[in-house]
Amino acid sequence: MATTFADQLRSLPDEALGALIQLRPDLVVPVPADISALAVRAQSRNSVARCLDGLDEFTLLVLDAARLSRAADTALTSVDAILALTEGVPGEDTRVAIDRLRVRFLLHGPPEALQIVGAVDEVTSPYPAGLGRPADYLDAQAAALCADRAKLRRTVLAAPPGARAVLDRLAAGPPIGALNRDSVAEPVKWLVEQHVLVPVSEAGRAPRPDGDLVELPREVGMLLRRDTGPLGVLRPVAPVPDGPSRDPQAADSAGAGQTMEAVRATEAILEALAVEPAALLRTGGLGVRDLKRLARAAGIDEAGAALLIETAYAAGLLGESEAAPARATTPAQDVFLPTGAYDLWRATGVAHRWAALARSWLTMTRQPGLVGRRDERDRPVNALAPDAERAGAPQARREALGTLADLEPGAAPTVDDLLGLLSWQSPRRARGREAAHRDAYSGAALLGVTGLGALTSYARLLLADGETDGGDPLGVHPEDAHADAVRALDRLLPAPVDHVLVQADLTVVVPGPPEPELAAELDVLAEPESAGGASVFRVTPASMRRALDVGYQAADLHELFRRRSRTPVPQTLTYLIDDAARRHGGLRSGSAGSYLRSDDEALLAEVAGDKRLTTLDLRRIAPTVLVSPRPVARLLGALREAGYAPVAEDAGGATVLTRPKARRAPTRSARAPETTGPVLIGPRLAGVVEQLRRGDIATRAARRAPVTVRAAHGHAVPGLTAVQQHTQAMAVLQQAVRDKARVWVGYVDSHGATLSRLVRPVSLSAGYLRAEDERGESLHTFALHRITAAVTEE
Incomplete structure (x- = not known):
């Protein structure tokens, strides 16, 4: 019969052990060396707290029932004792919750002697189900009162309204309330004098006469919960949200x-x-x-x-x-x-x-x-x-x-x-x-x-x-x-459109999400006005100048609107394009700091006399040339703000077409998704279980190996034991091959770990030992130079 937590895990079939790992995947991150290490991890505070975090309200209350029903001398409980505390709900629901706790090994042992994992008390409230500690632990006089059930009921019924309100509040949990000796309330004072409340120094500490807290004994709390049950209101199934249902x-x-x-x-x-x-x-x-x-x-x-x-x-x-x-x-x-x-x-x-x-x-x-x-x-x-x-x-x-x-x-x-x-x-x-x-x-x-x-x-x-x-x-x-x-x-979104609807007021309607190419064209050709299922843009003189600046010609713009528009292109748009193209490039600038030239002398005279451009310090150096000490970019910007349409040119007089350079931050990768570890199902889960079984077999085999094999591995052994020589080990193996006897073989694996295995040698040749492992029904090959000892099975 299994007597320890590790023995109970070891006795589980592979399916049950795999179910435990699936429910508590943190137990195998990383994979423990053997089942004993798995048992230690399953009882640790962090693992138990993580497991409890995933349990529902009813299952946690059933666990509280198990804590409340533990026997004082053995700290054991039973399924029947838990059912007695949850009598207000169907027993089948309670048994399902108990099984949910047992399969996670928060409860373990036979049904008549269930044991709670010790870390549960460390990571949960010291007051299970919101009930205080037993009266005999808190105070002798309170224990005497609680022992007389009739007197306890009479005392509670005789409580003044204010005192009864205090009792109802503490009975709902938590059972601890503040007590100030200098200004103690009359209801609390009455309850303390009647030993219904017990002064305590601090939650979880032994009581002191001058305590600053009061605690409601467990027996009183259970009496006050007679209508709802010892655990309070139990909801074995999830509440159904009350809300409308949409199509x-x-x-x-x-x-x-x-x-x-x-x-x-x-x-x-x-x-x-x-x-x-x-x-x-x-x-x-x-x-x-x-x-x-x-x-x-x-x-x-x-x-x-x-x-x-x-x-x-x-x-x-x-x-x-x-x-x-x-x-x-x-x-x-x-x-x-x-x-x-x-x-x-x-x-x-x-x-x-x-x-x-x-x-x-x-x-x-x-x-x-x-x-x-x-x-x-x-x-x-x-x-x-x-x-x-x-x-x-x-x-x-x-x-x-x-x-x-x-x-x-x-x-x-x-x-x-x-x-x-x-x-x-x-x-x-x-x-x-x-x-x-x-x-x-x-x-x-x-x-x-x-x-x-x-x-x-x-x-x-x-x-x-x-x-x-x-x-x-x-x-x-x-x-x-x-x-x-x-x-x-x-499938739910409207299909991207590759056309627009040009209106007489120079608005451009896009009847759906535009294709990327159309969206890039509209960014240059028009100004956005509204967005939604149908976007609206507006063509302006500034947007036409912007299109010409980035390299469009008048013919290109006429063709683009004719090709994209499903409505006739209005005459106002045609005039706007032609007018912008006619004015575009009438002025040309260079650097001298910068210069401005034009074949139209009257236009240059107008610019030179424009008071809005006085900050440019323009100066005529020829009938068709003006120069400025300002940079070209500033000259072009000021002229465009004043309503002119200049273009830049290079040293050879060719037009320089420029598109504003989009500034971008350095590309950064998106945050990697948060992962909760690999999902352990199928072959991966079977591999983890097999690794645990093998590690457990190896550990137990190492403990059962003969003294000579353990001494060869450097393990502490009682008494004086000589380490076996390699020639002696080879002689033992040769005799075992002849007798077909089983031997203990100590060896060092490829990772440098010292292991021992009970095998039946089959052959010894070419620097290798081939032997059968009857437990695993497999054939192993050992390099002779890695064998440290060989002892015949006793």
């Missing part, structure tokens, strides 16, 4: 629309940073003014802008870069700019762009909901600041979305109902994470992970693809891990 297709459509909005707003924020980079604060992060500016540029609130900025940074689309100082004496300052990866991201489809953002949001260790709040030093938390870092944020998002994923498709419960369900599913883990879970739900709504409050179908695929593929024993994904989610979202 899954409607939820998908609403979520798809929100994904387009999230992608558009992210792009608008990054474009605004490309035009005007935001300075990196000395304490880290983005300033409040810059956040407000970016929120206005994207047309969303500041909380949404903070979320998208944090997500873009986690996806590697946003980074820091050193800005050139305005003056030589000014130190350089870091600024936030889009990275090179942003250009690649922008060239992909909307579904791929959304998947990159959603994947980074799920795995980033940032909590955007903290932005704008105050830290412990009463300072505001800025976007991208170190104060918003939270290591548990990815797990909180997975938990929150996993709760929605477990519901029926289309279920849209309120956030409070979801938080209540999370609190039942894992109360230890949910405690203190309410803010993180609320941020997860609000972020999911903003990014389009949820639609109309329900989890979308493509988001379910995204969450499912985040798990390791169970069909591959190596856990390798040959394709894009989120291709299914991208394809599902693509």
Whole structure:
């Protein structure tokens, strides 16, 4: 009969041992040397606490029942004793919870003598189910009162209303209350005098006469819980959230629309940073003014802008870069700019762009909901600041979305109902994470992970693809891990369009998401006015000059609008293009500092006399040439602000066409997804179990090996034992081959570890010993120079 924890683990079949490893994967990270090491790890504080974190409310209360029902002398309990404390619920539910604890080895032993792993008491509350310690442990007079059940009931019934309110509060748990001797309340004083409450010095310490706390004895608490049961209200099944049910297709459509909005707003924020980079604060992060500016540029609130900025940074689309100082004496300052990866991201489809953002949001260790709040030093938390870092944020998002994923498709419960369900599913883990879970739900709504409050179908695929593929024993994904989610979202989004609708008022309507090539053309040709399912742009004289500056000719612009527009090109647009092209290039500039020349002498005279250009210090050096000491760029900028349309030329007089260079921060990779370790299923799980079995056999074999073999390995042995010579070992092996006898062989493996094995030699030749291992039914080969000893089995 198994007598130790390790023996019970050792006696498990491979399927049960594998189930334990699956339920508690931290036990094999790294893989222990043998079952004894596994047993030690399974009883450690960290492993037990991690296991308890994944248990639901009812299972934890059943574990509390096991703690409450332990016998004082043996510290053992039984299934019947636990059932007696949970009589208010079906016995089958309680037995299922007990089995759940036993398969995790938090409870072990036979049903009539269950033992609780010692670390459970160390990592849980000292008051199981919110009940105090027994009266005989706290105070002799309280114990005498509790021993007389009738007197105890009369005392409780005679309690004044204020005292009864105190009792009801302490009976609900925890059973500890504050006691101040200088200003003790009359109800508490009455209860202490009647020995219903016991003064204690500190929770978990022995009582003292001048204690500063009071504790409600366990027997009194159980009496007060006569209506709800000793453990309080028991909920063996999860609460069902009460909320509306949406049509899954409607939820998908609403979520798809929100994904387009999230992608558009992210792009608008990054474009605004490309035009005007935001300075990196000395304490880290983005300033409040810059956040407000970016929120206005994207047309969303500041909380949404903070979320998208944090997500873009986690996806590697946003980074820091050193800005050139305005003056030589000014130190350089870091600024936030889009990275090179942003250009690649922008060239992909909307579904791929959304998947990159959603994947980074799920795995980033940032909590955007903290932005704008105050830290412990009463300072505001800025976007991208170190104060918003939270290591548990990815797990909180997975938990929150996993709760929605477990519901029926289309279920849209309120956030409070979801938080209540999370609190039942894992109360230890949910405690203190309410803010993180609320941020997860609000972020999911903003990014389009949820639609109309329900989890979308493509988001379910995204969450499912985040798990390791169970069909591959190596856990390798040959394709894009989120291709299914991208394809599902693509089917919901409107198809990208390659055409526009040009209106008579020079507005350009794009009836859908534009193709990347069309979007790049519109960035040059028109100014954006509104975004959404149908984007609206406007053609202006400034946008036409910009198009001509980057290399378009008038004929190119006429052809482009004729090819892209599904409506006739209005005559006003044709005139605008021709007028801009006619004026474009009428002035040419060079460096002298810089010069300005034109064949139109009247135009040069107009420029020279323009008072808006006096800062350029223009000076006529020929009827058709003006010069300025200012740089060419400043000369061109001032002329364009004044309404002229100059172009630059090189030393040979050829036109220099320039496109504004987009500034980018150094490309940075997105944060690697947070992993919880390999998923142990299939061949991988079987390999771990086999490794544990082999290590256990090797360890026990080493302990049972003869003294000579252990001495050859340098192990401490009783008495004086001579180490066997190599020739003697070879003689023993040769005789064993002839007699077909079993021998103990000590050897050093390829890793330098000393091992021993009981084998039956088959042959001894060519520098190798070949022998059968009857336990493993396998044939082993030993290099003779690695054999340290050989002893015939006694």
